[in-house]
Structures are given as C-alpha cells and as structure tokens.
Amino acid sequence: MPPPGGDPGPVPSRPPTPGPTTPQTSAPQAQAYQTAAALPGTGAAGPTAGPRRPGRGRTVAIVLLSALLLAALALAAYLLTTTRSWQDRSAEWESVSRGLGEQVAQLGADLDGANAELESARSQLTTAQDRITALANEKAQLGDENVASQQYLDYQARISEAAGTVAAALGQCTTAQDELIGYLNNRDAYNPDDLARFATQVDDLCKVATDANTELQQELAQ
Amino acid sequence: MRRARPATRGRRALGVTLTAALAASLAAGCGALPELPGPMPTSVVPSFAAQVEPLGSENLSPDGFDAVKRMAVRIRNVGCSSLSTGSGFALDDRTLITNKHVVEGSKSLQVLTYDGRDIQVETASAAGLADLAIVRTSDDLPSAPTLAAADPAQGDTVTVVGYPEGGQLTVTQGKVVGTATDPLHENLGQVLVTDAQVEPGSSGSAALNEAGEVIGVVYAKSTDASLLVPVSTLRSMLDDASAFATLPPCS
Numbered sequence: 001m002p003p004p005g006g007d008p009g010p011v012p013s014r015p016p017t018p019g020p021t022t023p024q025t026s027a028p029q030a031q032a033y034q035t036a037a038a039l040p041g042t043g044a045a046g047p048t049a050g051p052r053r054p055g056r057g058r059t060v061a062i063v064l065l066s067a068l069l070l071a072a073l074a075l076a077a078y079l080l081t082t083t084r085s086w087q088d089r090s091a092e093w094e095s096v097s098r099g100l101g102e103q104v105a106q107l108g109a110d111l112d113g114a115n116a117e118l119e120s121a122r123s124q125l126t127t128a129q130d131r132i133t134a135l136a137n138e139k140a141q142l143g144d145e146n147v148a149s150q151q152y153l154d155y156q157a158r159i160s161e162a163a164g165t166v167a168a169a170l171g172q173c174t175t176a177q178d179e180l181i182g183y184l185n186n187r188d189a190y191n192p193d194d195l196a197r198f199a200t201q202v203d204d205l206c207k208v209a210t211d212a213n214t215e216l217q218q219e220l221a222q
Numbered sequence: 223m224r225r226a227r228p229a230t231r232g233r234r235a236l237g238v239t240l241t242a243a244l245a246a247s248l249a250a251g252c253g254a255l256p257e258l259p260g261p262m263p264t265s266v267v268p269s270f271a272a273q274v275e276p277l278g279s280e281n282l283s284p285d286g287f288d289a290v291k292r293m294a295v296r297i298r299n300v301g302c303s304s305l306s307t308g309s310g311f312a313l314d315d316r317t318l319i320t321n322k323h324v325v326e327g328s329k330s331l332q333v334l335t336y337d338g339r340d341i342q343v344e345t346a347s348a349a350g351l352a353d354l355a356i357v358r359t360s361d362d363l364p365s366a367p368t369l370a371a372a373d374p375a376q377g378d379t380v381t382v383v384g385y386p387e388g389g390q391l392t393v394t395q396g397k398v399v400g401t402a403t404d405p406l407h408e409n410l411g412q413v414l415v416t417d418a419q420v421e422p423g424s425s426g427s428a429a430l431n432e433a434g435e436v437i438g439v440v441y442a443k444s445t446d447a448s449l450l451v452p453v454s455t456l457r458s459m460l461d462d463a464s465a466f467a468t469l470p471p472c473s
Contacts, residue, residue: 060237075255082256089259096266125286132287136338137390140296140307143332144388147298147305155303222303 155222162216169209176202283365290393290434291336292365296385297324297357297426298332302472309384311428311436312363313356319456320426321441322348322355322408327472331357335364336391347466349459351410352451353441355426356466367428370435373414373452374398382418382440382448384427394419399447406442406449414438414450424448 180202183190283292297320299306308324310333318333325331325346333341341361348355374380378398386392396418404413420427420443429438429450438450459465 057233057237064237064241078255082258085258086256089262092262100266129286132285132337133291133391136334136336139338140298140334140385140388143298143334144305144307147300147332151300151303151305 155219159216159219162212162219166209166212166216169205169212173202173206173209176205285337287336289365289367290381290383290430291391293363293367293428294336294383294385294391295341295363296334296388296391298334299325299328300330300332301327302329307385307388307423308425309423309427309440310357311383311426312366313460314366315362316359318357318359318363319428319439320355320357321353321439321451322469323353323441324426325355325357326469328469329472333357333359337364345468347468349465350467351465352455352459353406353408354439354451354456354459354466355469367430368435369457370431370433370437370453373454374431374437376400378437379432380416380418380437380450381430381432382416382420382424382427383430384420384424384440386421386424388423396448401452402449404449405444408441409451409455411455412452413441414452416448416450417446418448420448 180195180199183195183198187195283289293312295310295312295318297308297310297318299308304327306324308320310318310320310324313319326348328346331343331346333343335341339361341359341363344358344360346355346357376398379395380398381393381395383391383393396416399415399417401412402415404411414429414437416429416438418429420440422443424440425442427440428436429440431437436456437453439456440448441451442449
C-alpha cells in the first residue's frame with residue numbers, strides 16, 4: 001500500500017508486507033520508501049529526492065561525455081594512424097607509378113626504335129626479295145642464252161660438217177669430170193663401155209655432191 | 223510535485239535515447255571507418271605478356287617469300303633444235319604439275335625455283351585427255367600448295383603465279399568469268415575462263431583462290447581471257463594412275 005498523501009515513489013523491489021493500516025505504521029513505511037527511493041539507479045525519486053536529480057544527471061552526462069571523449073580520442077588516434085599509413089602508401093604508389101611511368105616512356109622509346117628498325121628491315125627484305133627475284137630471272141635468262149648458244153654452236157657444227165661434205169663431194173665430182181673429159185678427148189684409145197661406166201661413176205659422185213649441197217641448203221634455210 | 227514526474231521521465235528517456243544513439247553512431251561509425259592499408263604488393267606488372275602476331279607474317283617463310291611465290295617453278299624445255307619455257311607448281315616435295323605442251327618434245331627439262339635454284343628432273347609424264355603433265359624431281363621443292371576441293375564459282379577471285387614470256391616471277395589477279403568447252407580440243411570436259419592476264423610462258427601456272435588453294439592450271443590464252451584446266455579435272459587425272467604416260471624424248 002502506498003503511503004497516504006505521499007508520492008508513490010519507485011516500485012519497491014519487494015512488495016510490502018500486508019498488515020494493518022494504522023497511522024503508527026505509516027511513518028516508518030514512508031521512511032522506508034524514501035530510503036528506497038534514494039538508492040541510486042532506482043529511477044525517479046520521491047518527494048525528498050528532488051534536489052539530487054541535477055547531480056545524477058550531471059554525473060551521467062559526465063560519464064557519457066567522458067566516454068564520448070574517450071571514443072573520440074580513440075577515433076582520432078585511429079584516423080591519424082590510418083591517414084599516415086595511407087599517406088605513406090600513397091607516396092609508395094606514387095614512387096611506383098613514377099617508376100612505371102619512366103619504364104613506359106623508355107619502353108615507348110624502345111618500341112618506336114624497334115618499329116623503325118622493323119620497318120627498315122621490312123624495306124630491306126623487300127629489296128632483297130626483289131633482288132633475289134631479279135637475280136633468279138637473270139640466271140634463267142643466261143641459262144636460256146647458254147642453251148640457245150649451245151644449240152647455235154651445234155647448228156654451226158652441223159653446217160660446217162655439211163659444207164665440208166659438200167666441198168669434198170664437189171671436189172671429187174670435178175676431179176672425176178676432169179678425168180672423164182681427158183678420156184673423152186682421146187676416146188679412141190679407150191673402150192667405149194669403160195668410158196660409159198666411168199661416166200656413170202662420175203655422175204654418181206656428182207649426184208652425191210648435189211645431195212650434200214641440198215642438205216646444206218636445207219640446214220641453212222632453218 | 224506531480225508536474226516533475228513527466229519531465230524526469232522525459233530526461234531519463236532522453237538520456238537513454240542519447241546514449242543509445244551515441245552507441246549506435248559509434249558502432250556505425252566504426253563500420254564506416256577506413257581500414258589500414260594492406261601490405262604493399264611486390265610487383266604490379268603481370269608475369270605474362272600478350273603475344274601479338276606481327277602484321278603480314280601469316281604467309282612468310284624463313285627467307286621472307288610468301289608461299290605463293292615459293293611453290294612456282296620455271297621450266298625450260300630444251301628440245302633437239304628448239305628452246306621454250308613454261309611455268310609449273312609443286313604438288314608435293316618432289317612432284318610438279320605443268321602443261322603437257324610445256325614439257326613434250328624435250329631433250330632435257332631444266333627447272334628453276336623462285337630463288338634461282340636448279341632442280342634436277344627425273345621423269346616427265348603427260349596426260350592423254352588433258353593438257354596436264356607430271357614432272358618428278360630428284361631434289362626437294364620449296365613449297366607445295368593444297369588443291370581446292372571444288373572448282374570455283376563465277377566471280378571468284380583468282381591469282382595466277384608464273385613466268386610470263388619466260389621472264390620474272392609474276393603474280394596477277396583476276397576473276398572467274400565462267401566455263402567453256404575447250405577451244406583447243408586438248409581437254410576433256412569444260413575448262414575455266416578467267417580475266418587474269420597471262421602470256422606465253424605462263425602455261426602451267428597455278429591459279430589460286432583467296433585461300434591459296436589451287437583451283438586450276440593455266441594452259442592457254444585468248445584475246446582478253448585465260449583458260450584454265452579446272453582442279454576437278456586435275457584431281458580426276460591424279461586419281462587415275464593410268465592417265466599419265468611417260469613422254470618420249472625428242473628425235
């Protein structure tokens with residue numbers, strides 16, 4: 001039962017023992033409730049706890065602010081450490097980047113040089129290929145000329161041989177004809193049959209010469 | 223005194239709320255705080271390098287000539303009292319394809335490669351039903367193309383590589399105009415007509431498609447067209463072992 005005429009105060013942790021509601025017992029109960037209300041952490045105070053409220057709030061505020069301050073200090077320390085670490089890392093990356101940039105620039109210069117050399121090599125290769133093709137053609141033409149020359153030499157040899165044959169046959173022909181003329185100028189001294197046979201042999205010799213001459217003319221006509 | 227109760231409760235609630243808010247903001251703030259940097263990587267350069275094929279190197283040989291030129295050969299036909307030249311191309315390491323009229327009536331055949339090397343000839347045989355001949359060599363040939371699976375269609379691009387007029391190795395291009403009956407009556411069946419420029423001496427040249435495959439063999443020319451033995455005829459002749467007979471020497 002709450003004390004009559006007073007603030008009910010905080011809810012006691014243990015309900016009061018029921019008993020007679022006499023005025024003699026109301027004062028100690030009220031005191032007990034006041035004492036209970038004055039206990040820290042028990043919530044709102046009774047009518048006699050009013051002046052203590054600002055102190056508890058301040059304490060709570062101080063505790064909270066202290067905790068907040070500590071947290072802020074810890075956060076600041078962490079952020080400071082993190083910032084410095086990232087600054088160091090940023091510097092390292094910048095150094096690495098500058099190194100890579102120098103490498104890129106050097107490689108770019110090397111690539112330009114290599115491309116120029118490649119272009120030069122391609123040009124030289126094209127020139128060399130053209131030269132090889134031209135030399136192969138020159139060799140082929142020389143081979144053709146050699147073959148043609150050899151064939152001409154063979155032809156000339158055949159002509160010479162044929163001409164020699166013609167000359168020899170003609171020489172034999174004229175010699176035999178001269179001999180036949182001598183015989184005919186003194187035909188009474190020779191047997192007519194022998195003269196006729198000799199004349200036939202002379203004709204054969206001259207015919208051989210004529211045939212050889214015909215072959216020569218045919219060779220020359222080629 | 224009763225008026226103070228709500229205010230006290232309010233301050234208490236406010237304190238609790240502020241405390242909770244502070245705790246929550248601290249917790250949330252800790253989650254949003256930047257982390258310390260991790261260890262510095264030792265290298266940021268990848269260990270592998272991209273392989274880029276140099277431009278224009280797809281058909282290059284060790285000496286820089288492309289396969290189209292390497293497969294072509296120049297054939298000199300030394301007759302008993304004549305001299306003529308033609309073209310040909312490698313079919314494999316020691317086999318050449320050319321025209322029958324390029325190699326017939328010869329006392330000897332002399333083969334030169336694109337770079338002027340002499341190739342020794344062993345035998346020559348010619349087909350009876352087409353202006354085609356096979357020349358066997360005792361030396362290896364530089365390069366051999368593949369035969370196309372089918373004849374080209376009208377309008378297809380054709381590349382002819384040979385030795386026109388017995389001169390320098392030349393590559394010319396044109397398009398397939400169509401097919402026709404052989405006006406020279408040397409080939410059985412249809413022949414290909416192209417507008418690629420050829421000259422005497424181009425006979426036996428390989429005609430290639432865009433993939434570098436042989437689609438025909440040049441054997442004649444008209445006013446403004448060239449005639450080709452189609453690859454289908456070449457294939458059918460090669461498949462028939464009795465189609466080629468050894469050529470007799472000139473007399």
